[in-house]
Amino acid sequence: MDPAVAAIAEWMPAQRWYGGKGHAPLVRRIGAWELPSSESGVRVRSLLVMDDATRPPVLYQVPVVERPAAVPEASAHLIGILEDGTHLYDGPHDAAFTDALLDLIVHEGRAVAAGATAAGHYSGAPDAARPTPHAPATVLGGEQSNTSIIFRPEGAAPVICKVFRQLHHGENPDVTLATALAASGSPHVPPSVGDVIGEWDDIGRADGRARGHLAFAQEFLPGVEDAWRVALLAAAGGQDFTAEAHALGAAVAEVHRSLGAAFPRETASDALIAAIDAAWQRRLTIAVAEVPQLEAHRAEIEAYYARARAGAWPQLQRIHGDLHLGQVILSPGRGWLLLDFEGEPMRPMSERRRPDLPVRDVAGMLRSFDYVAGATELVHPERATEARAWAASARQAFIDGYVEASGTDLGKYRDLLAAFELDKAVYEAIYETRNRPDWAPIPLRAIEQLLAAGPLQASAPSGG
Numbered sequence: 001m002d003p004a005v006a007a008i009a010e011w012m013p014a015q016r017w018y019g020g021k022g023h024a025p026l027v028r029r030i031g032a033w034e035l036p037s038s039e040s041g042v043r044v045r046s047l048l049v050m051d052d053a054t055r056p057p058v059l060y061q062v063p064v065v066e067r068p069a070a071v072p073e074a075s076a077h078l079i080g081i082l083e084d085g086t087h088l089y090d091g092p093h094d095a096a097f098t099d100a101l102l103d104l105i106v107h108e109g110r111a112v113a114a115g116a117t118a119a120g121h122y123s124g125a126p127d128a129a130r131p132t133p134h135a136p137a138t139v140l141g142g143e144q145s146n147t148s149i150i151f152r153p154e155g156a157a158p159v160i161c162k163v164f165r166q167l168h169h170g171e172n173p174d175v176t177l178a179t180a181l182a183a184s185g186s187p188h189v190p191p192s193v194g195d196v197i198g199e200w201d202d203i204g205r206a207d208g209r210a211r212g213h214l215a216f217a218q219e220f221l222p223g224v225e226d227a228w229r230v231a232l233l234a235a236a237g238g239q240d241f242t243a244e245a246h247a248l249g250a251a252v253a254e255v256h257r258s259l260g261a262a263f264p265r266e267t268a269s270d271a272l273i274a275a276i277d278a279a280w281q282r283r284l285t286i287a288v289a290e291v292p293q294l295e296a297h298r299a300e301i302e303a304y305y306a307r308a309r310a311g312a313w314p315q316l317q318r319i320h321g322d323l324h325l326g327q328v329i330l331s332p333g334r335g336w337l338l339l340d341f342e343g344e345p346m347r348p349m350s351e352r353r354r355p356d357l358p359v360r361d362v363a364g365m366l367r368s369f370d371y372v373a374g375a376t377e378l379v380h381p382e383r384a385t386e387a388r389a390w391a392a393s394a395r396q397a398f399i400d401g402y403v404e405a406s407g408t409d410l411g412k413y414r415d416l417l418a419a420f421e422l423d424k425a426v427y428e429a430i431y432e433t434r435n436r437p438d439w440a441p442i443p444l445r446a447i448e449q450l451l452a453a454g455p456l457q458a459s460a461p462s463g464g
């Protein structure tokens with residue numbers, strides 16, 4: 001057995017990206033490769049470890065740096081000390097790994113080993129300066145499902161490289177959608193820099209191998225906070241956010257148009273409608289099991305789904321899939337940019353790669369404005385009325401911006417939008433109960449309000 005694996009198993013549960021919260025990991029090594037290191041005696045390795053503690057088992061990517069002795073200033077990133085005295089450090093926090101990763105992408109390197117391979121691919125614009133090796137690197141803090149490293153190379157634009165933690169066979173929509181949008185000239189995504197594709201043993205596949213994205217690098221826009229923080233501050237200060245929300249609605253509509261042109265569309269056949277309905281029902285079943293307060297609303301929620309199923313359906317196309325304020329940034333010079341097209345982390349990857357309904361994204365952002373009110377209220381209950389009014393204006397402005405820029409008659413898809421808003425709130429009820437139980441009242445209150453508003457008022461667009 002690889003001696004690093006036992007140390008990783010002990011360390012994993014405390015990592016934000018570990019999805020099996022509440023379980024002790026049960027890991028086995030699927031593969032590992034080594035990247036070149038410029039420091040003698042130092043090994044840069046990436047391990048692919050399967051966690052069998054959850055159903056289905058989850059495959060994690062764990063880059064590590066093995067050093068012969070302790071690096072005292074890196075003690076916070078020590079994974080463990082192996083029997084032979086080797087010190088195992090968390091790769092994204094160690095320059096030996098970050099140098100090797102950037103080099104792999106920019107110079108299209110390839111690492112081959114038993115059980116797994118990794119190949120870098122550069123996709124920067126021909127006229128863009130290629131990032132130099134040995135760029136200072138830092139890990140982005142905060143609550144992320146993946147690990148993002150920011151590089152500040154000399155003479156080239158900063159780069160953010162996201163190391164995917166949970167791996168799946170097949171394309172990662174974050175890479176393919178953002179890269180296609182950037183290639184189409186869309187101003188609403190950061191230009192792509194490159195990616196890493198891996199291949200690993202998988203006895204569940206016909207040819208015994210799985211292939212998928214391991215990392216994705218894009219230009220990093222420094223000094224721009226994600227809109228969740230900006231919106232929270234605006235709501236707390238009673239600042240109007242309608243102009244920004246309107247422009248965001250227009251940007252989302254333009255991204256939908258570009259994605260519709262770049263990827264195949266599909267007509268909403270009975271089979272597709274049934275599949276989406278089944279996904280709503282499946283999620284509701286999980287939610288009721290994990291959040292017992294929802295049992296009382298189950299029949300009413302199902303009635304919304306039934307109405308939506310019977311109503312009008314537009315064509316399906318690729319969408320963002322997990323759109324909320326934490327996934328968008330407003331650059332003073334470039335306007336709104338959308339990030340993280342990976343889709344909802346709790347949804348099977350095979351579903352996230354399929355054409356979907358643009359109203360799912362609209363609903364996601366509407367929920368996010370409501371979250372601003374909910375989060376404000378949790379801390380300052382006395383500001384509830386103002387916060388809710390702030391959210392209501394932002395929601396309406398977002399819808400208006402979307403309708404004007406897309407020409408879509410959202411009024412026609414009112415039932416569908418209401419169903420997706422409820423479905424998102426149901427998802428959030430599960431997400432919060434698992435990750436931030438104090439926040440569970442935000443989606444639970446939203447579900448009650450959406451149901452109380454009645455089918456025709458829920459998310460009612462003002463025009464279009």
Ligand SMILES: Nc1ncnc2c1ncn2[C@@H]1O[C@H](COP(=O)(O)OP(=O)(O)O)[C@@H](O)[C@H]1O
Binds near residue numbers: 225
């Ligand atoms: N290209 C970028 N420029 C500036 N900030 C970015 C960029 N990409 C990501 N970020 C910041 O990183 C945060 C997390 O990125 P995201 O892609 O959503 O990662 P995750 O999949 O781990 O949630 C975003 O909310 C944003 O603040």
Ligand SMILES: O=P(O)(O)O[C@H]1O[C@H](CO)[C@@H](O[C@H]2O[C@H](CO)[C@@H](O)[C@H](O)[C@H]2O)[C@H](O)[C@H]1O
Binds near residue numbers: 228326345431
């Ligand atoms: O950013 P991720 O892809 O990891 O998304 C997950 O985590 C989000 C929280 O960080 C969660 O979003 C929910 O909380 C946000 C505020 O923190 C709010 O803006 C969103 O509207 C709300 O859904 C997201 O659902 C989850 O998939």
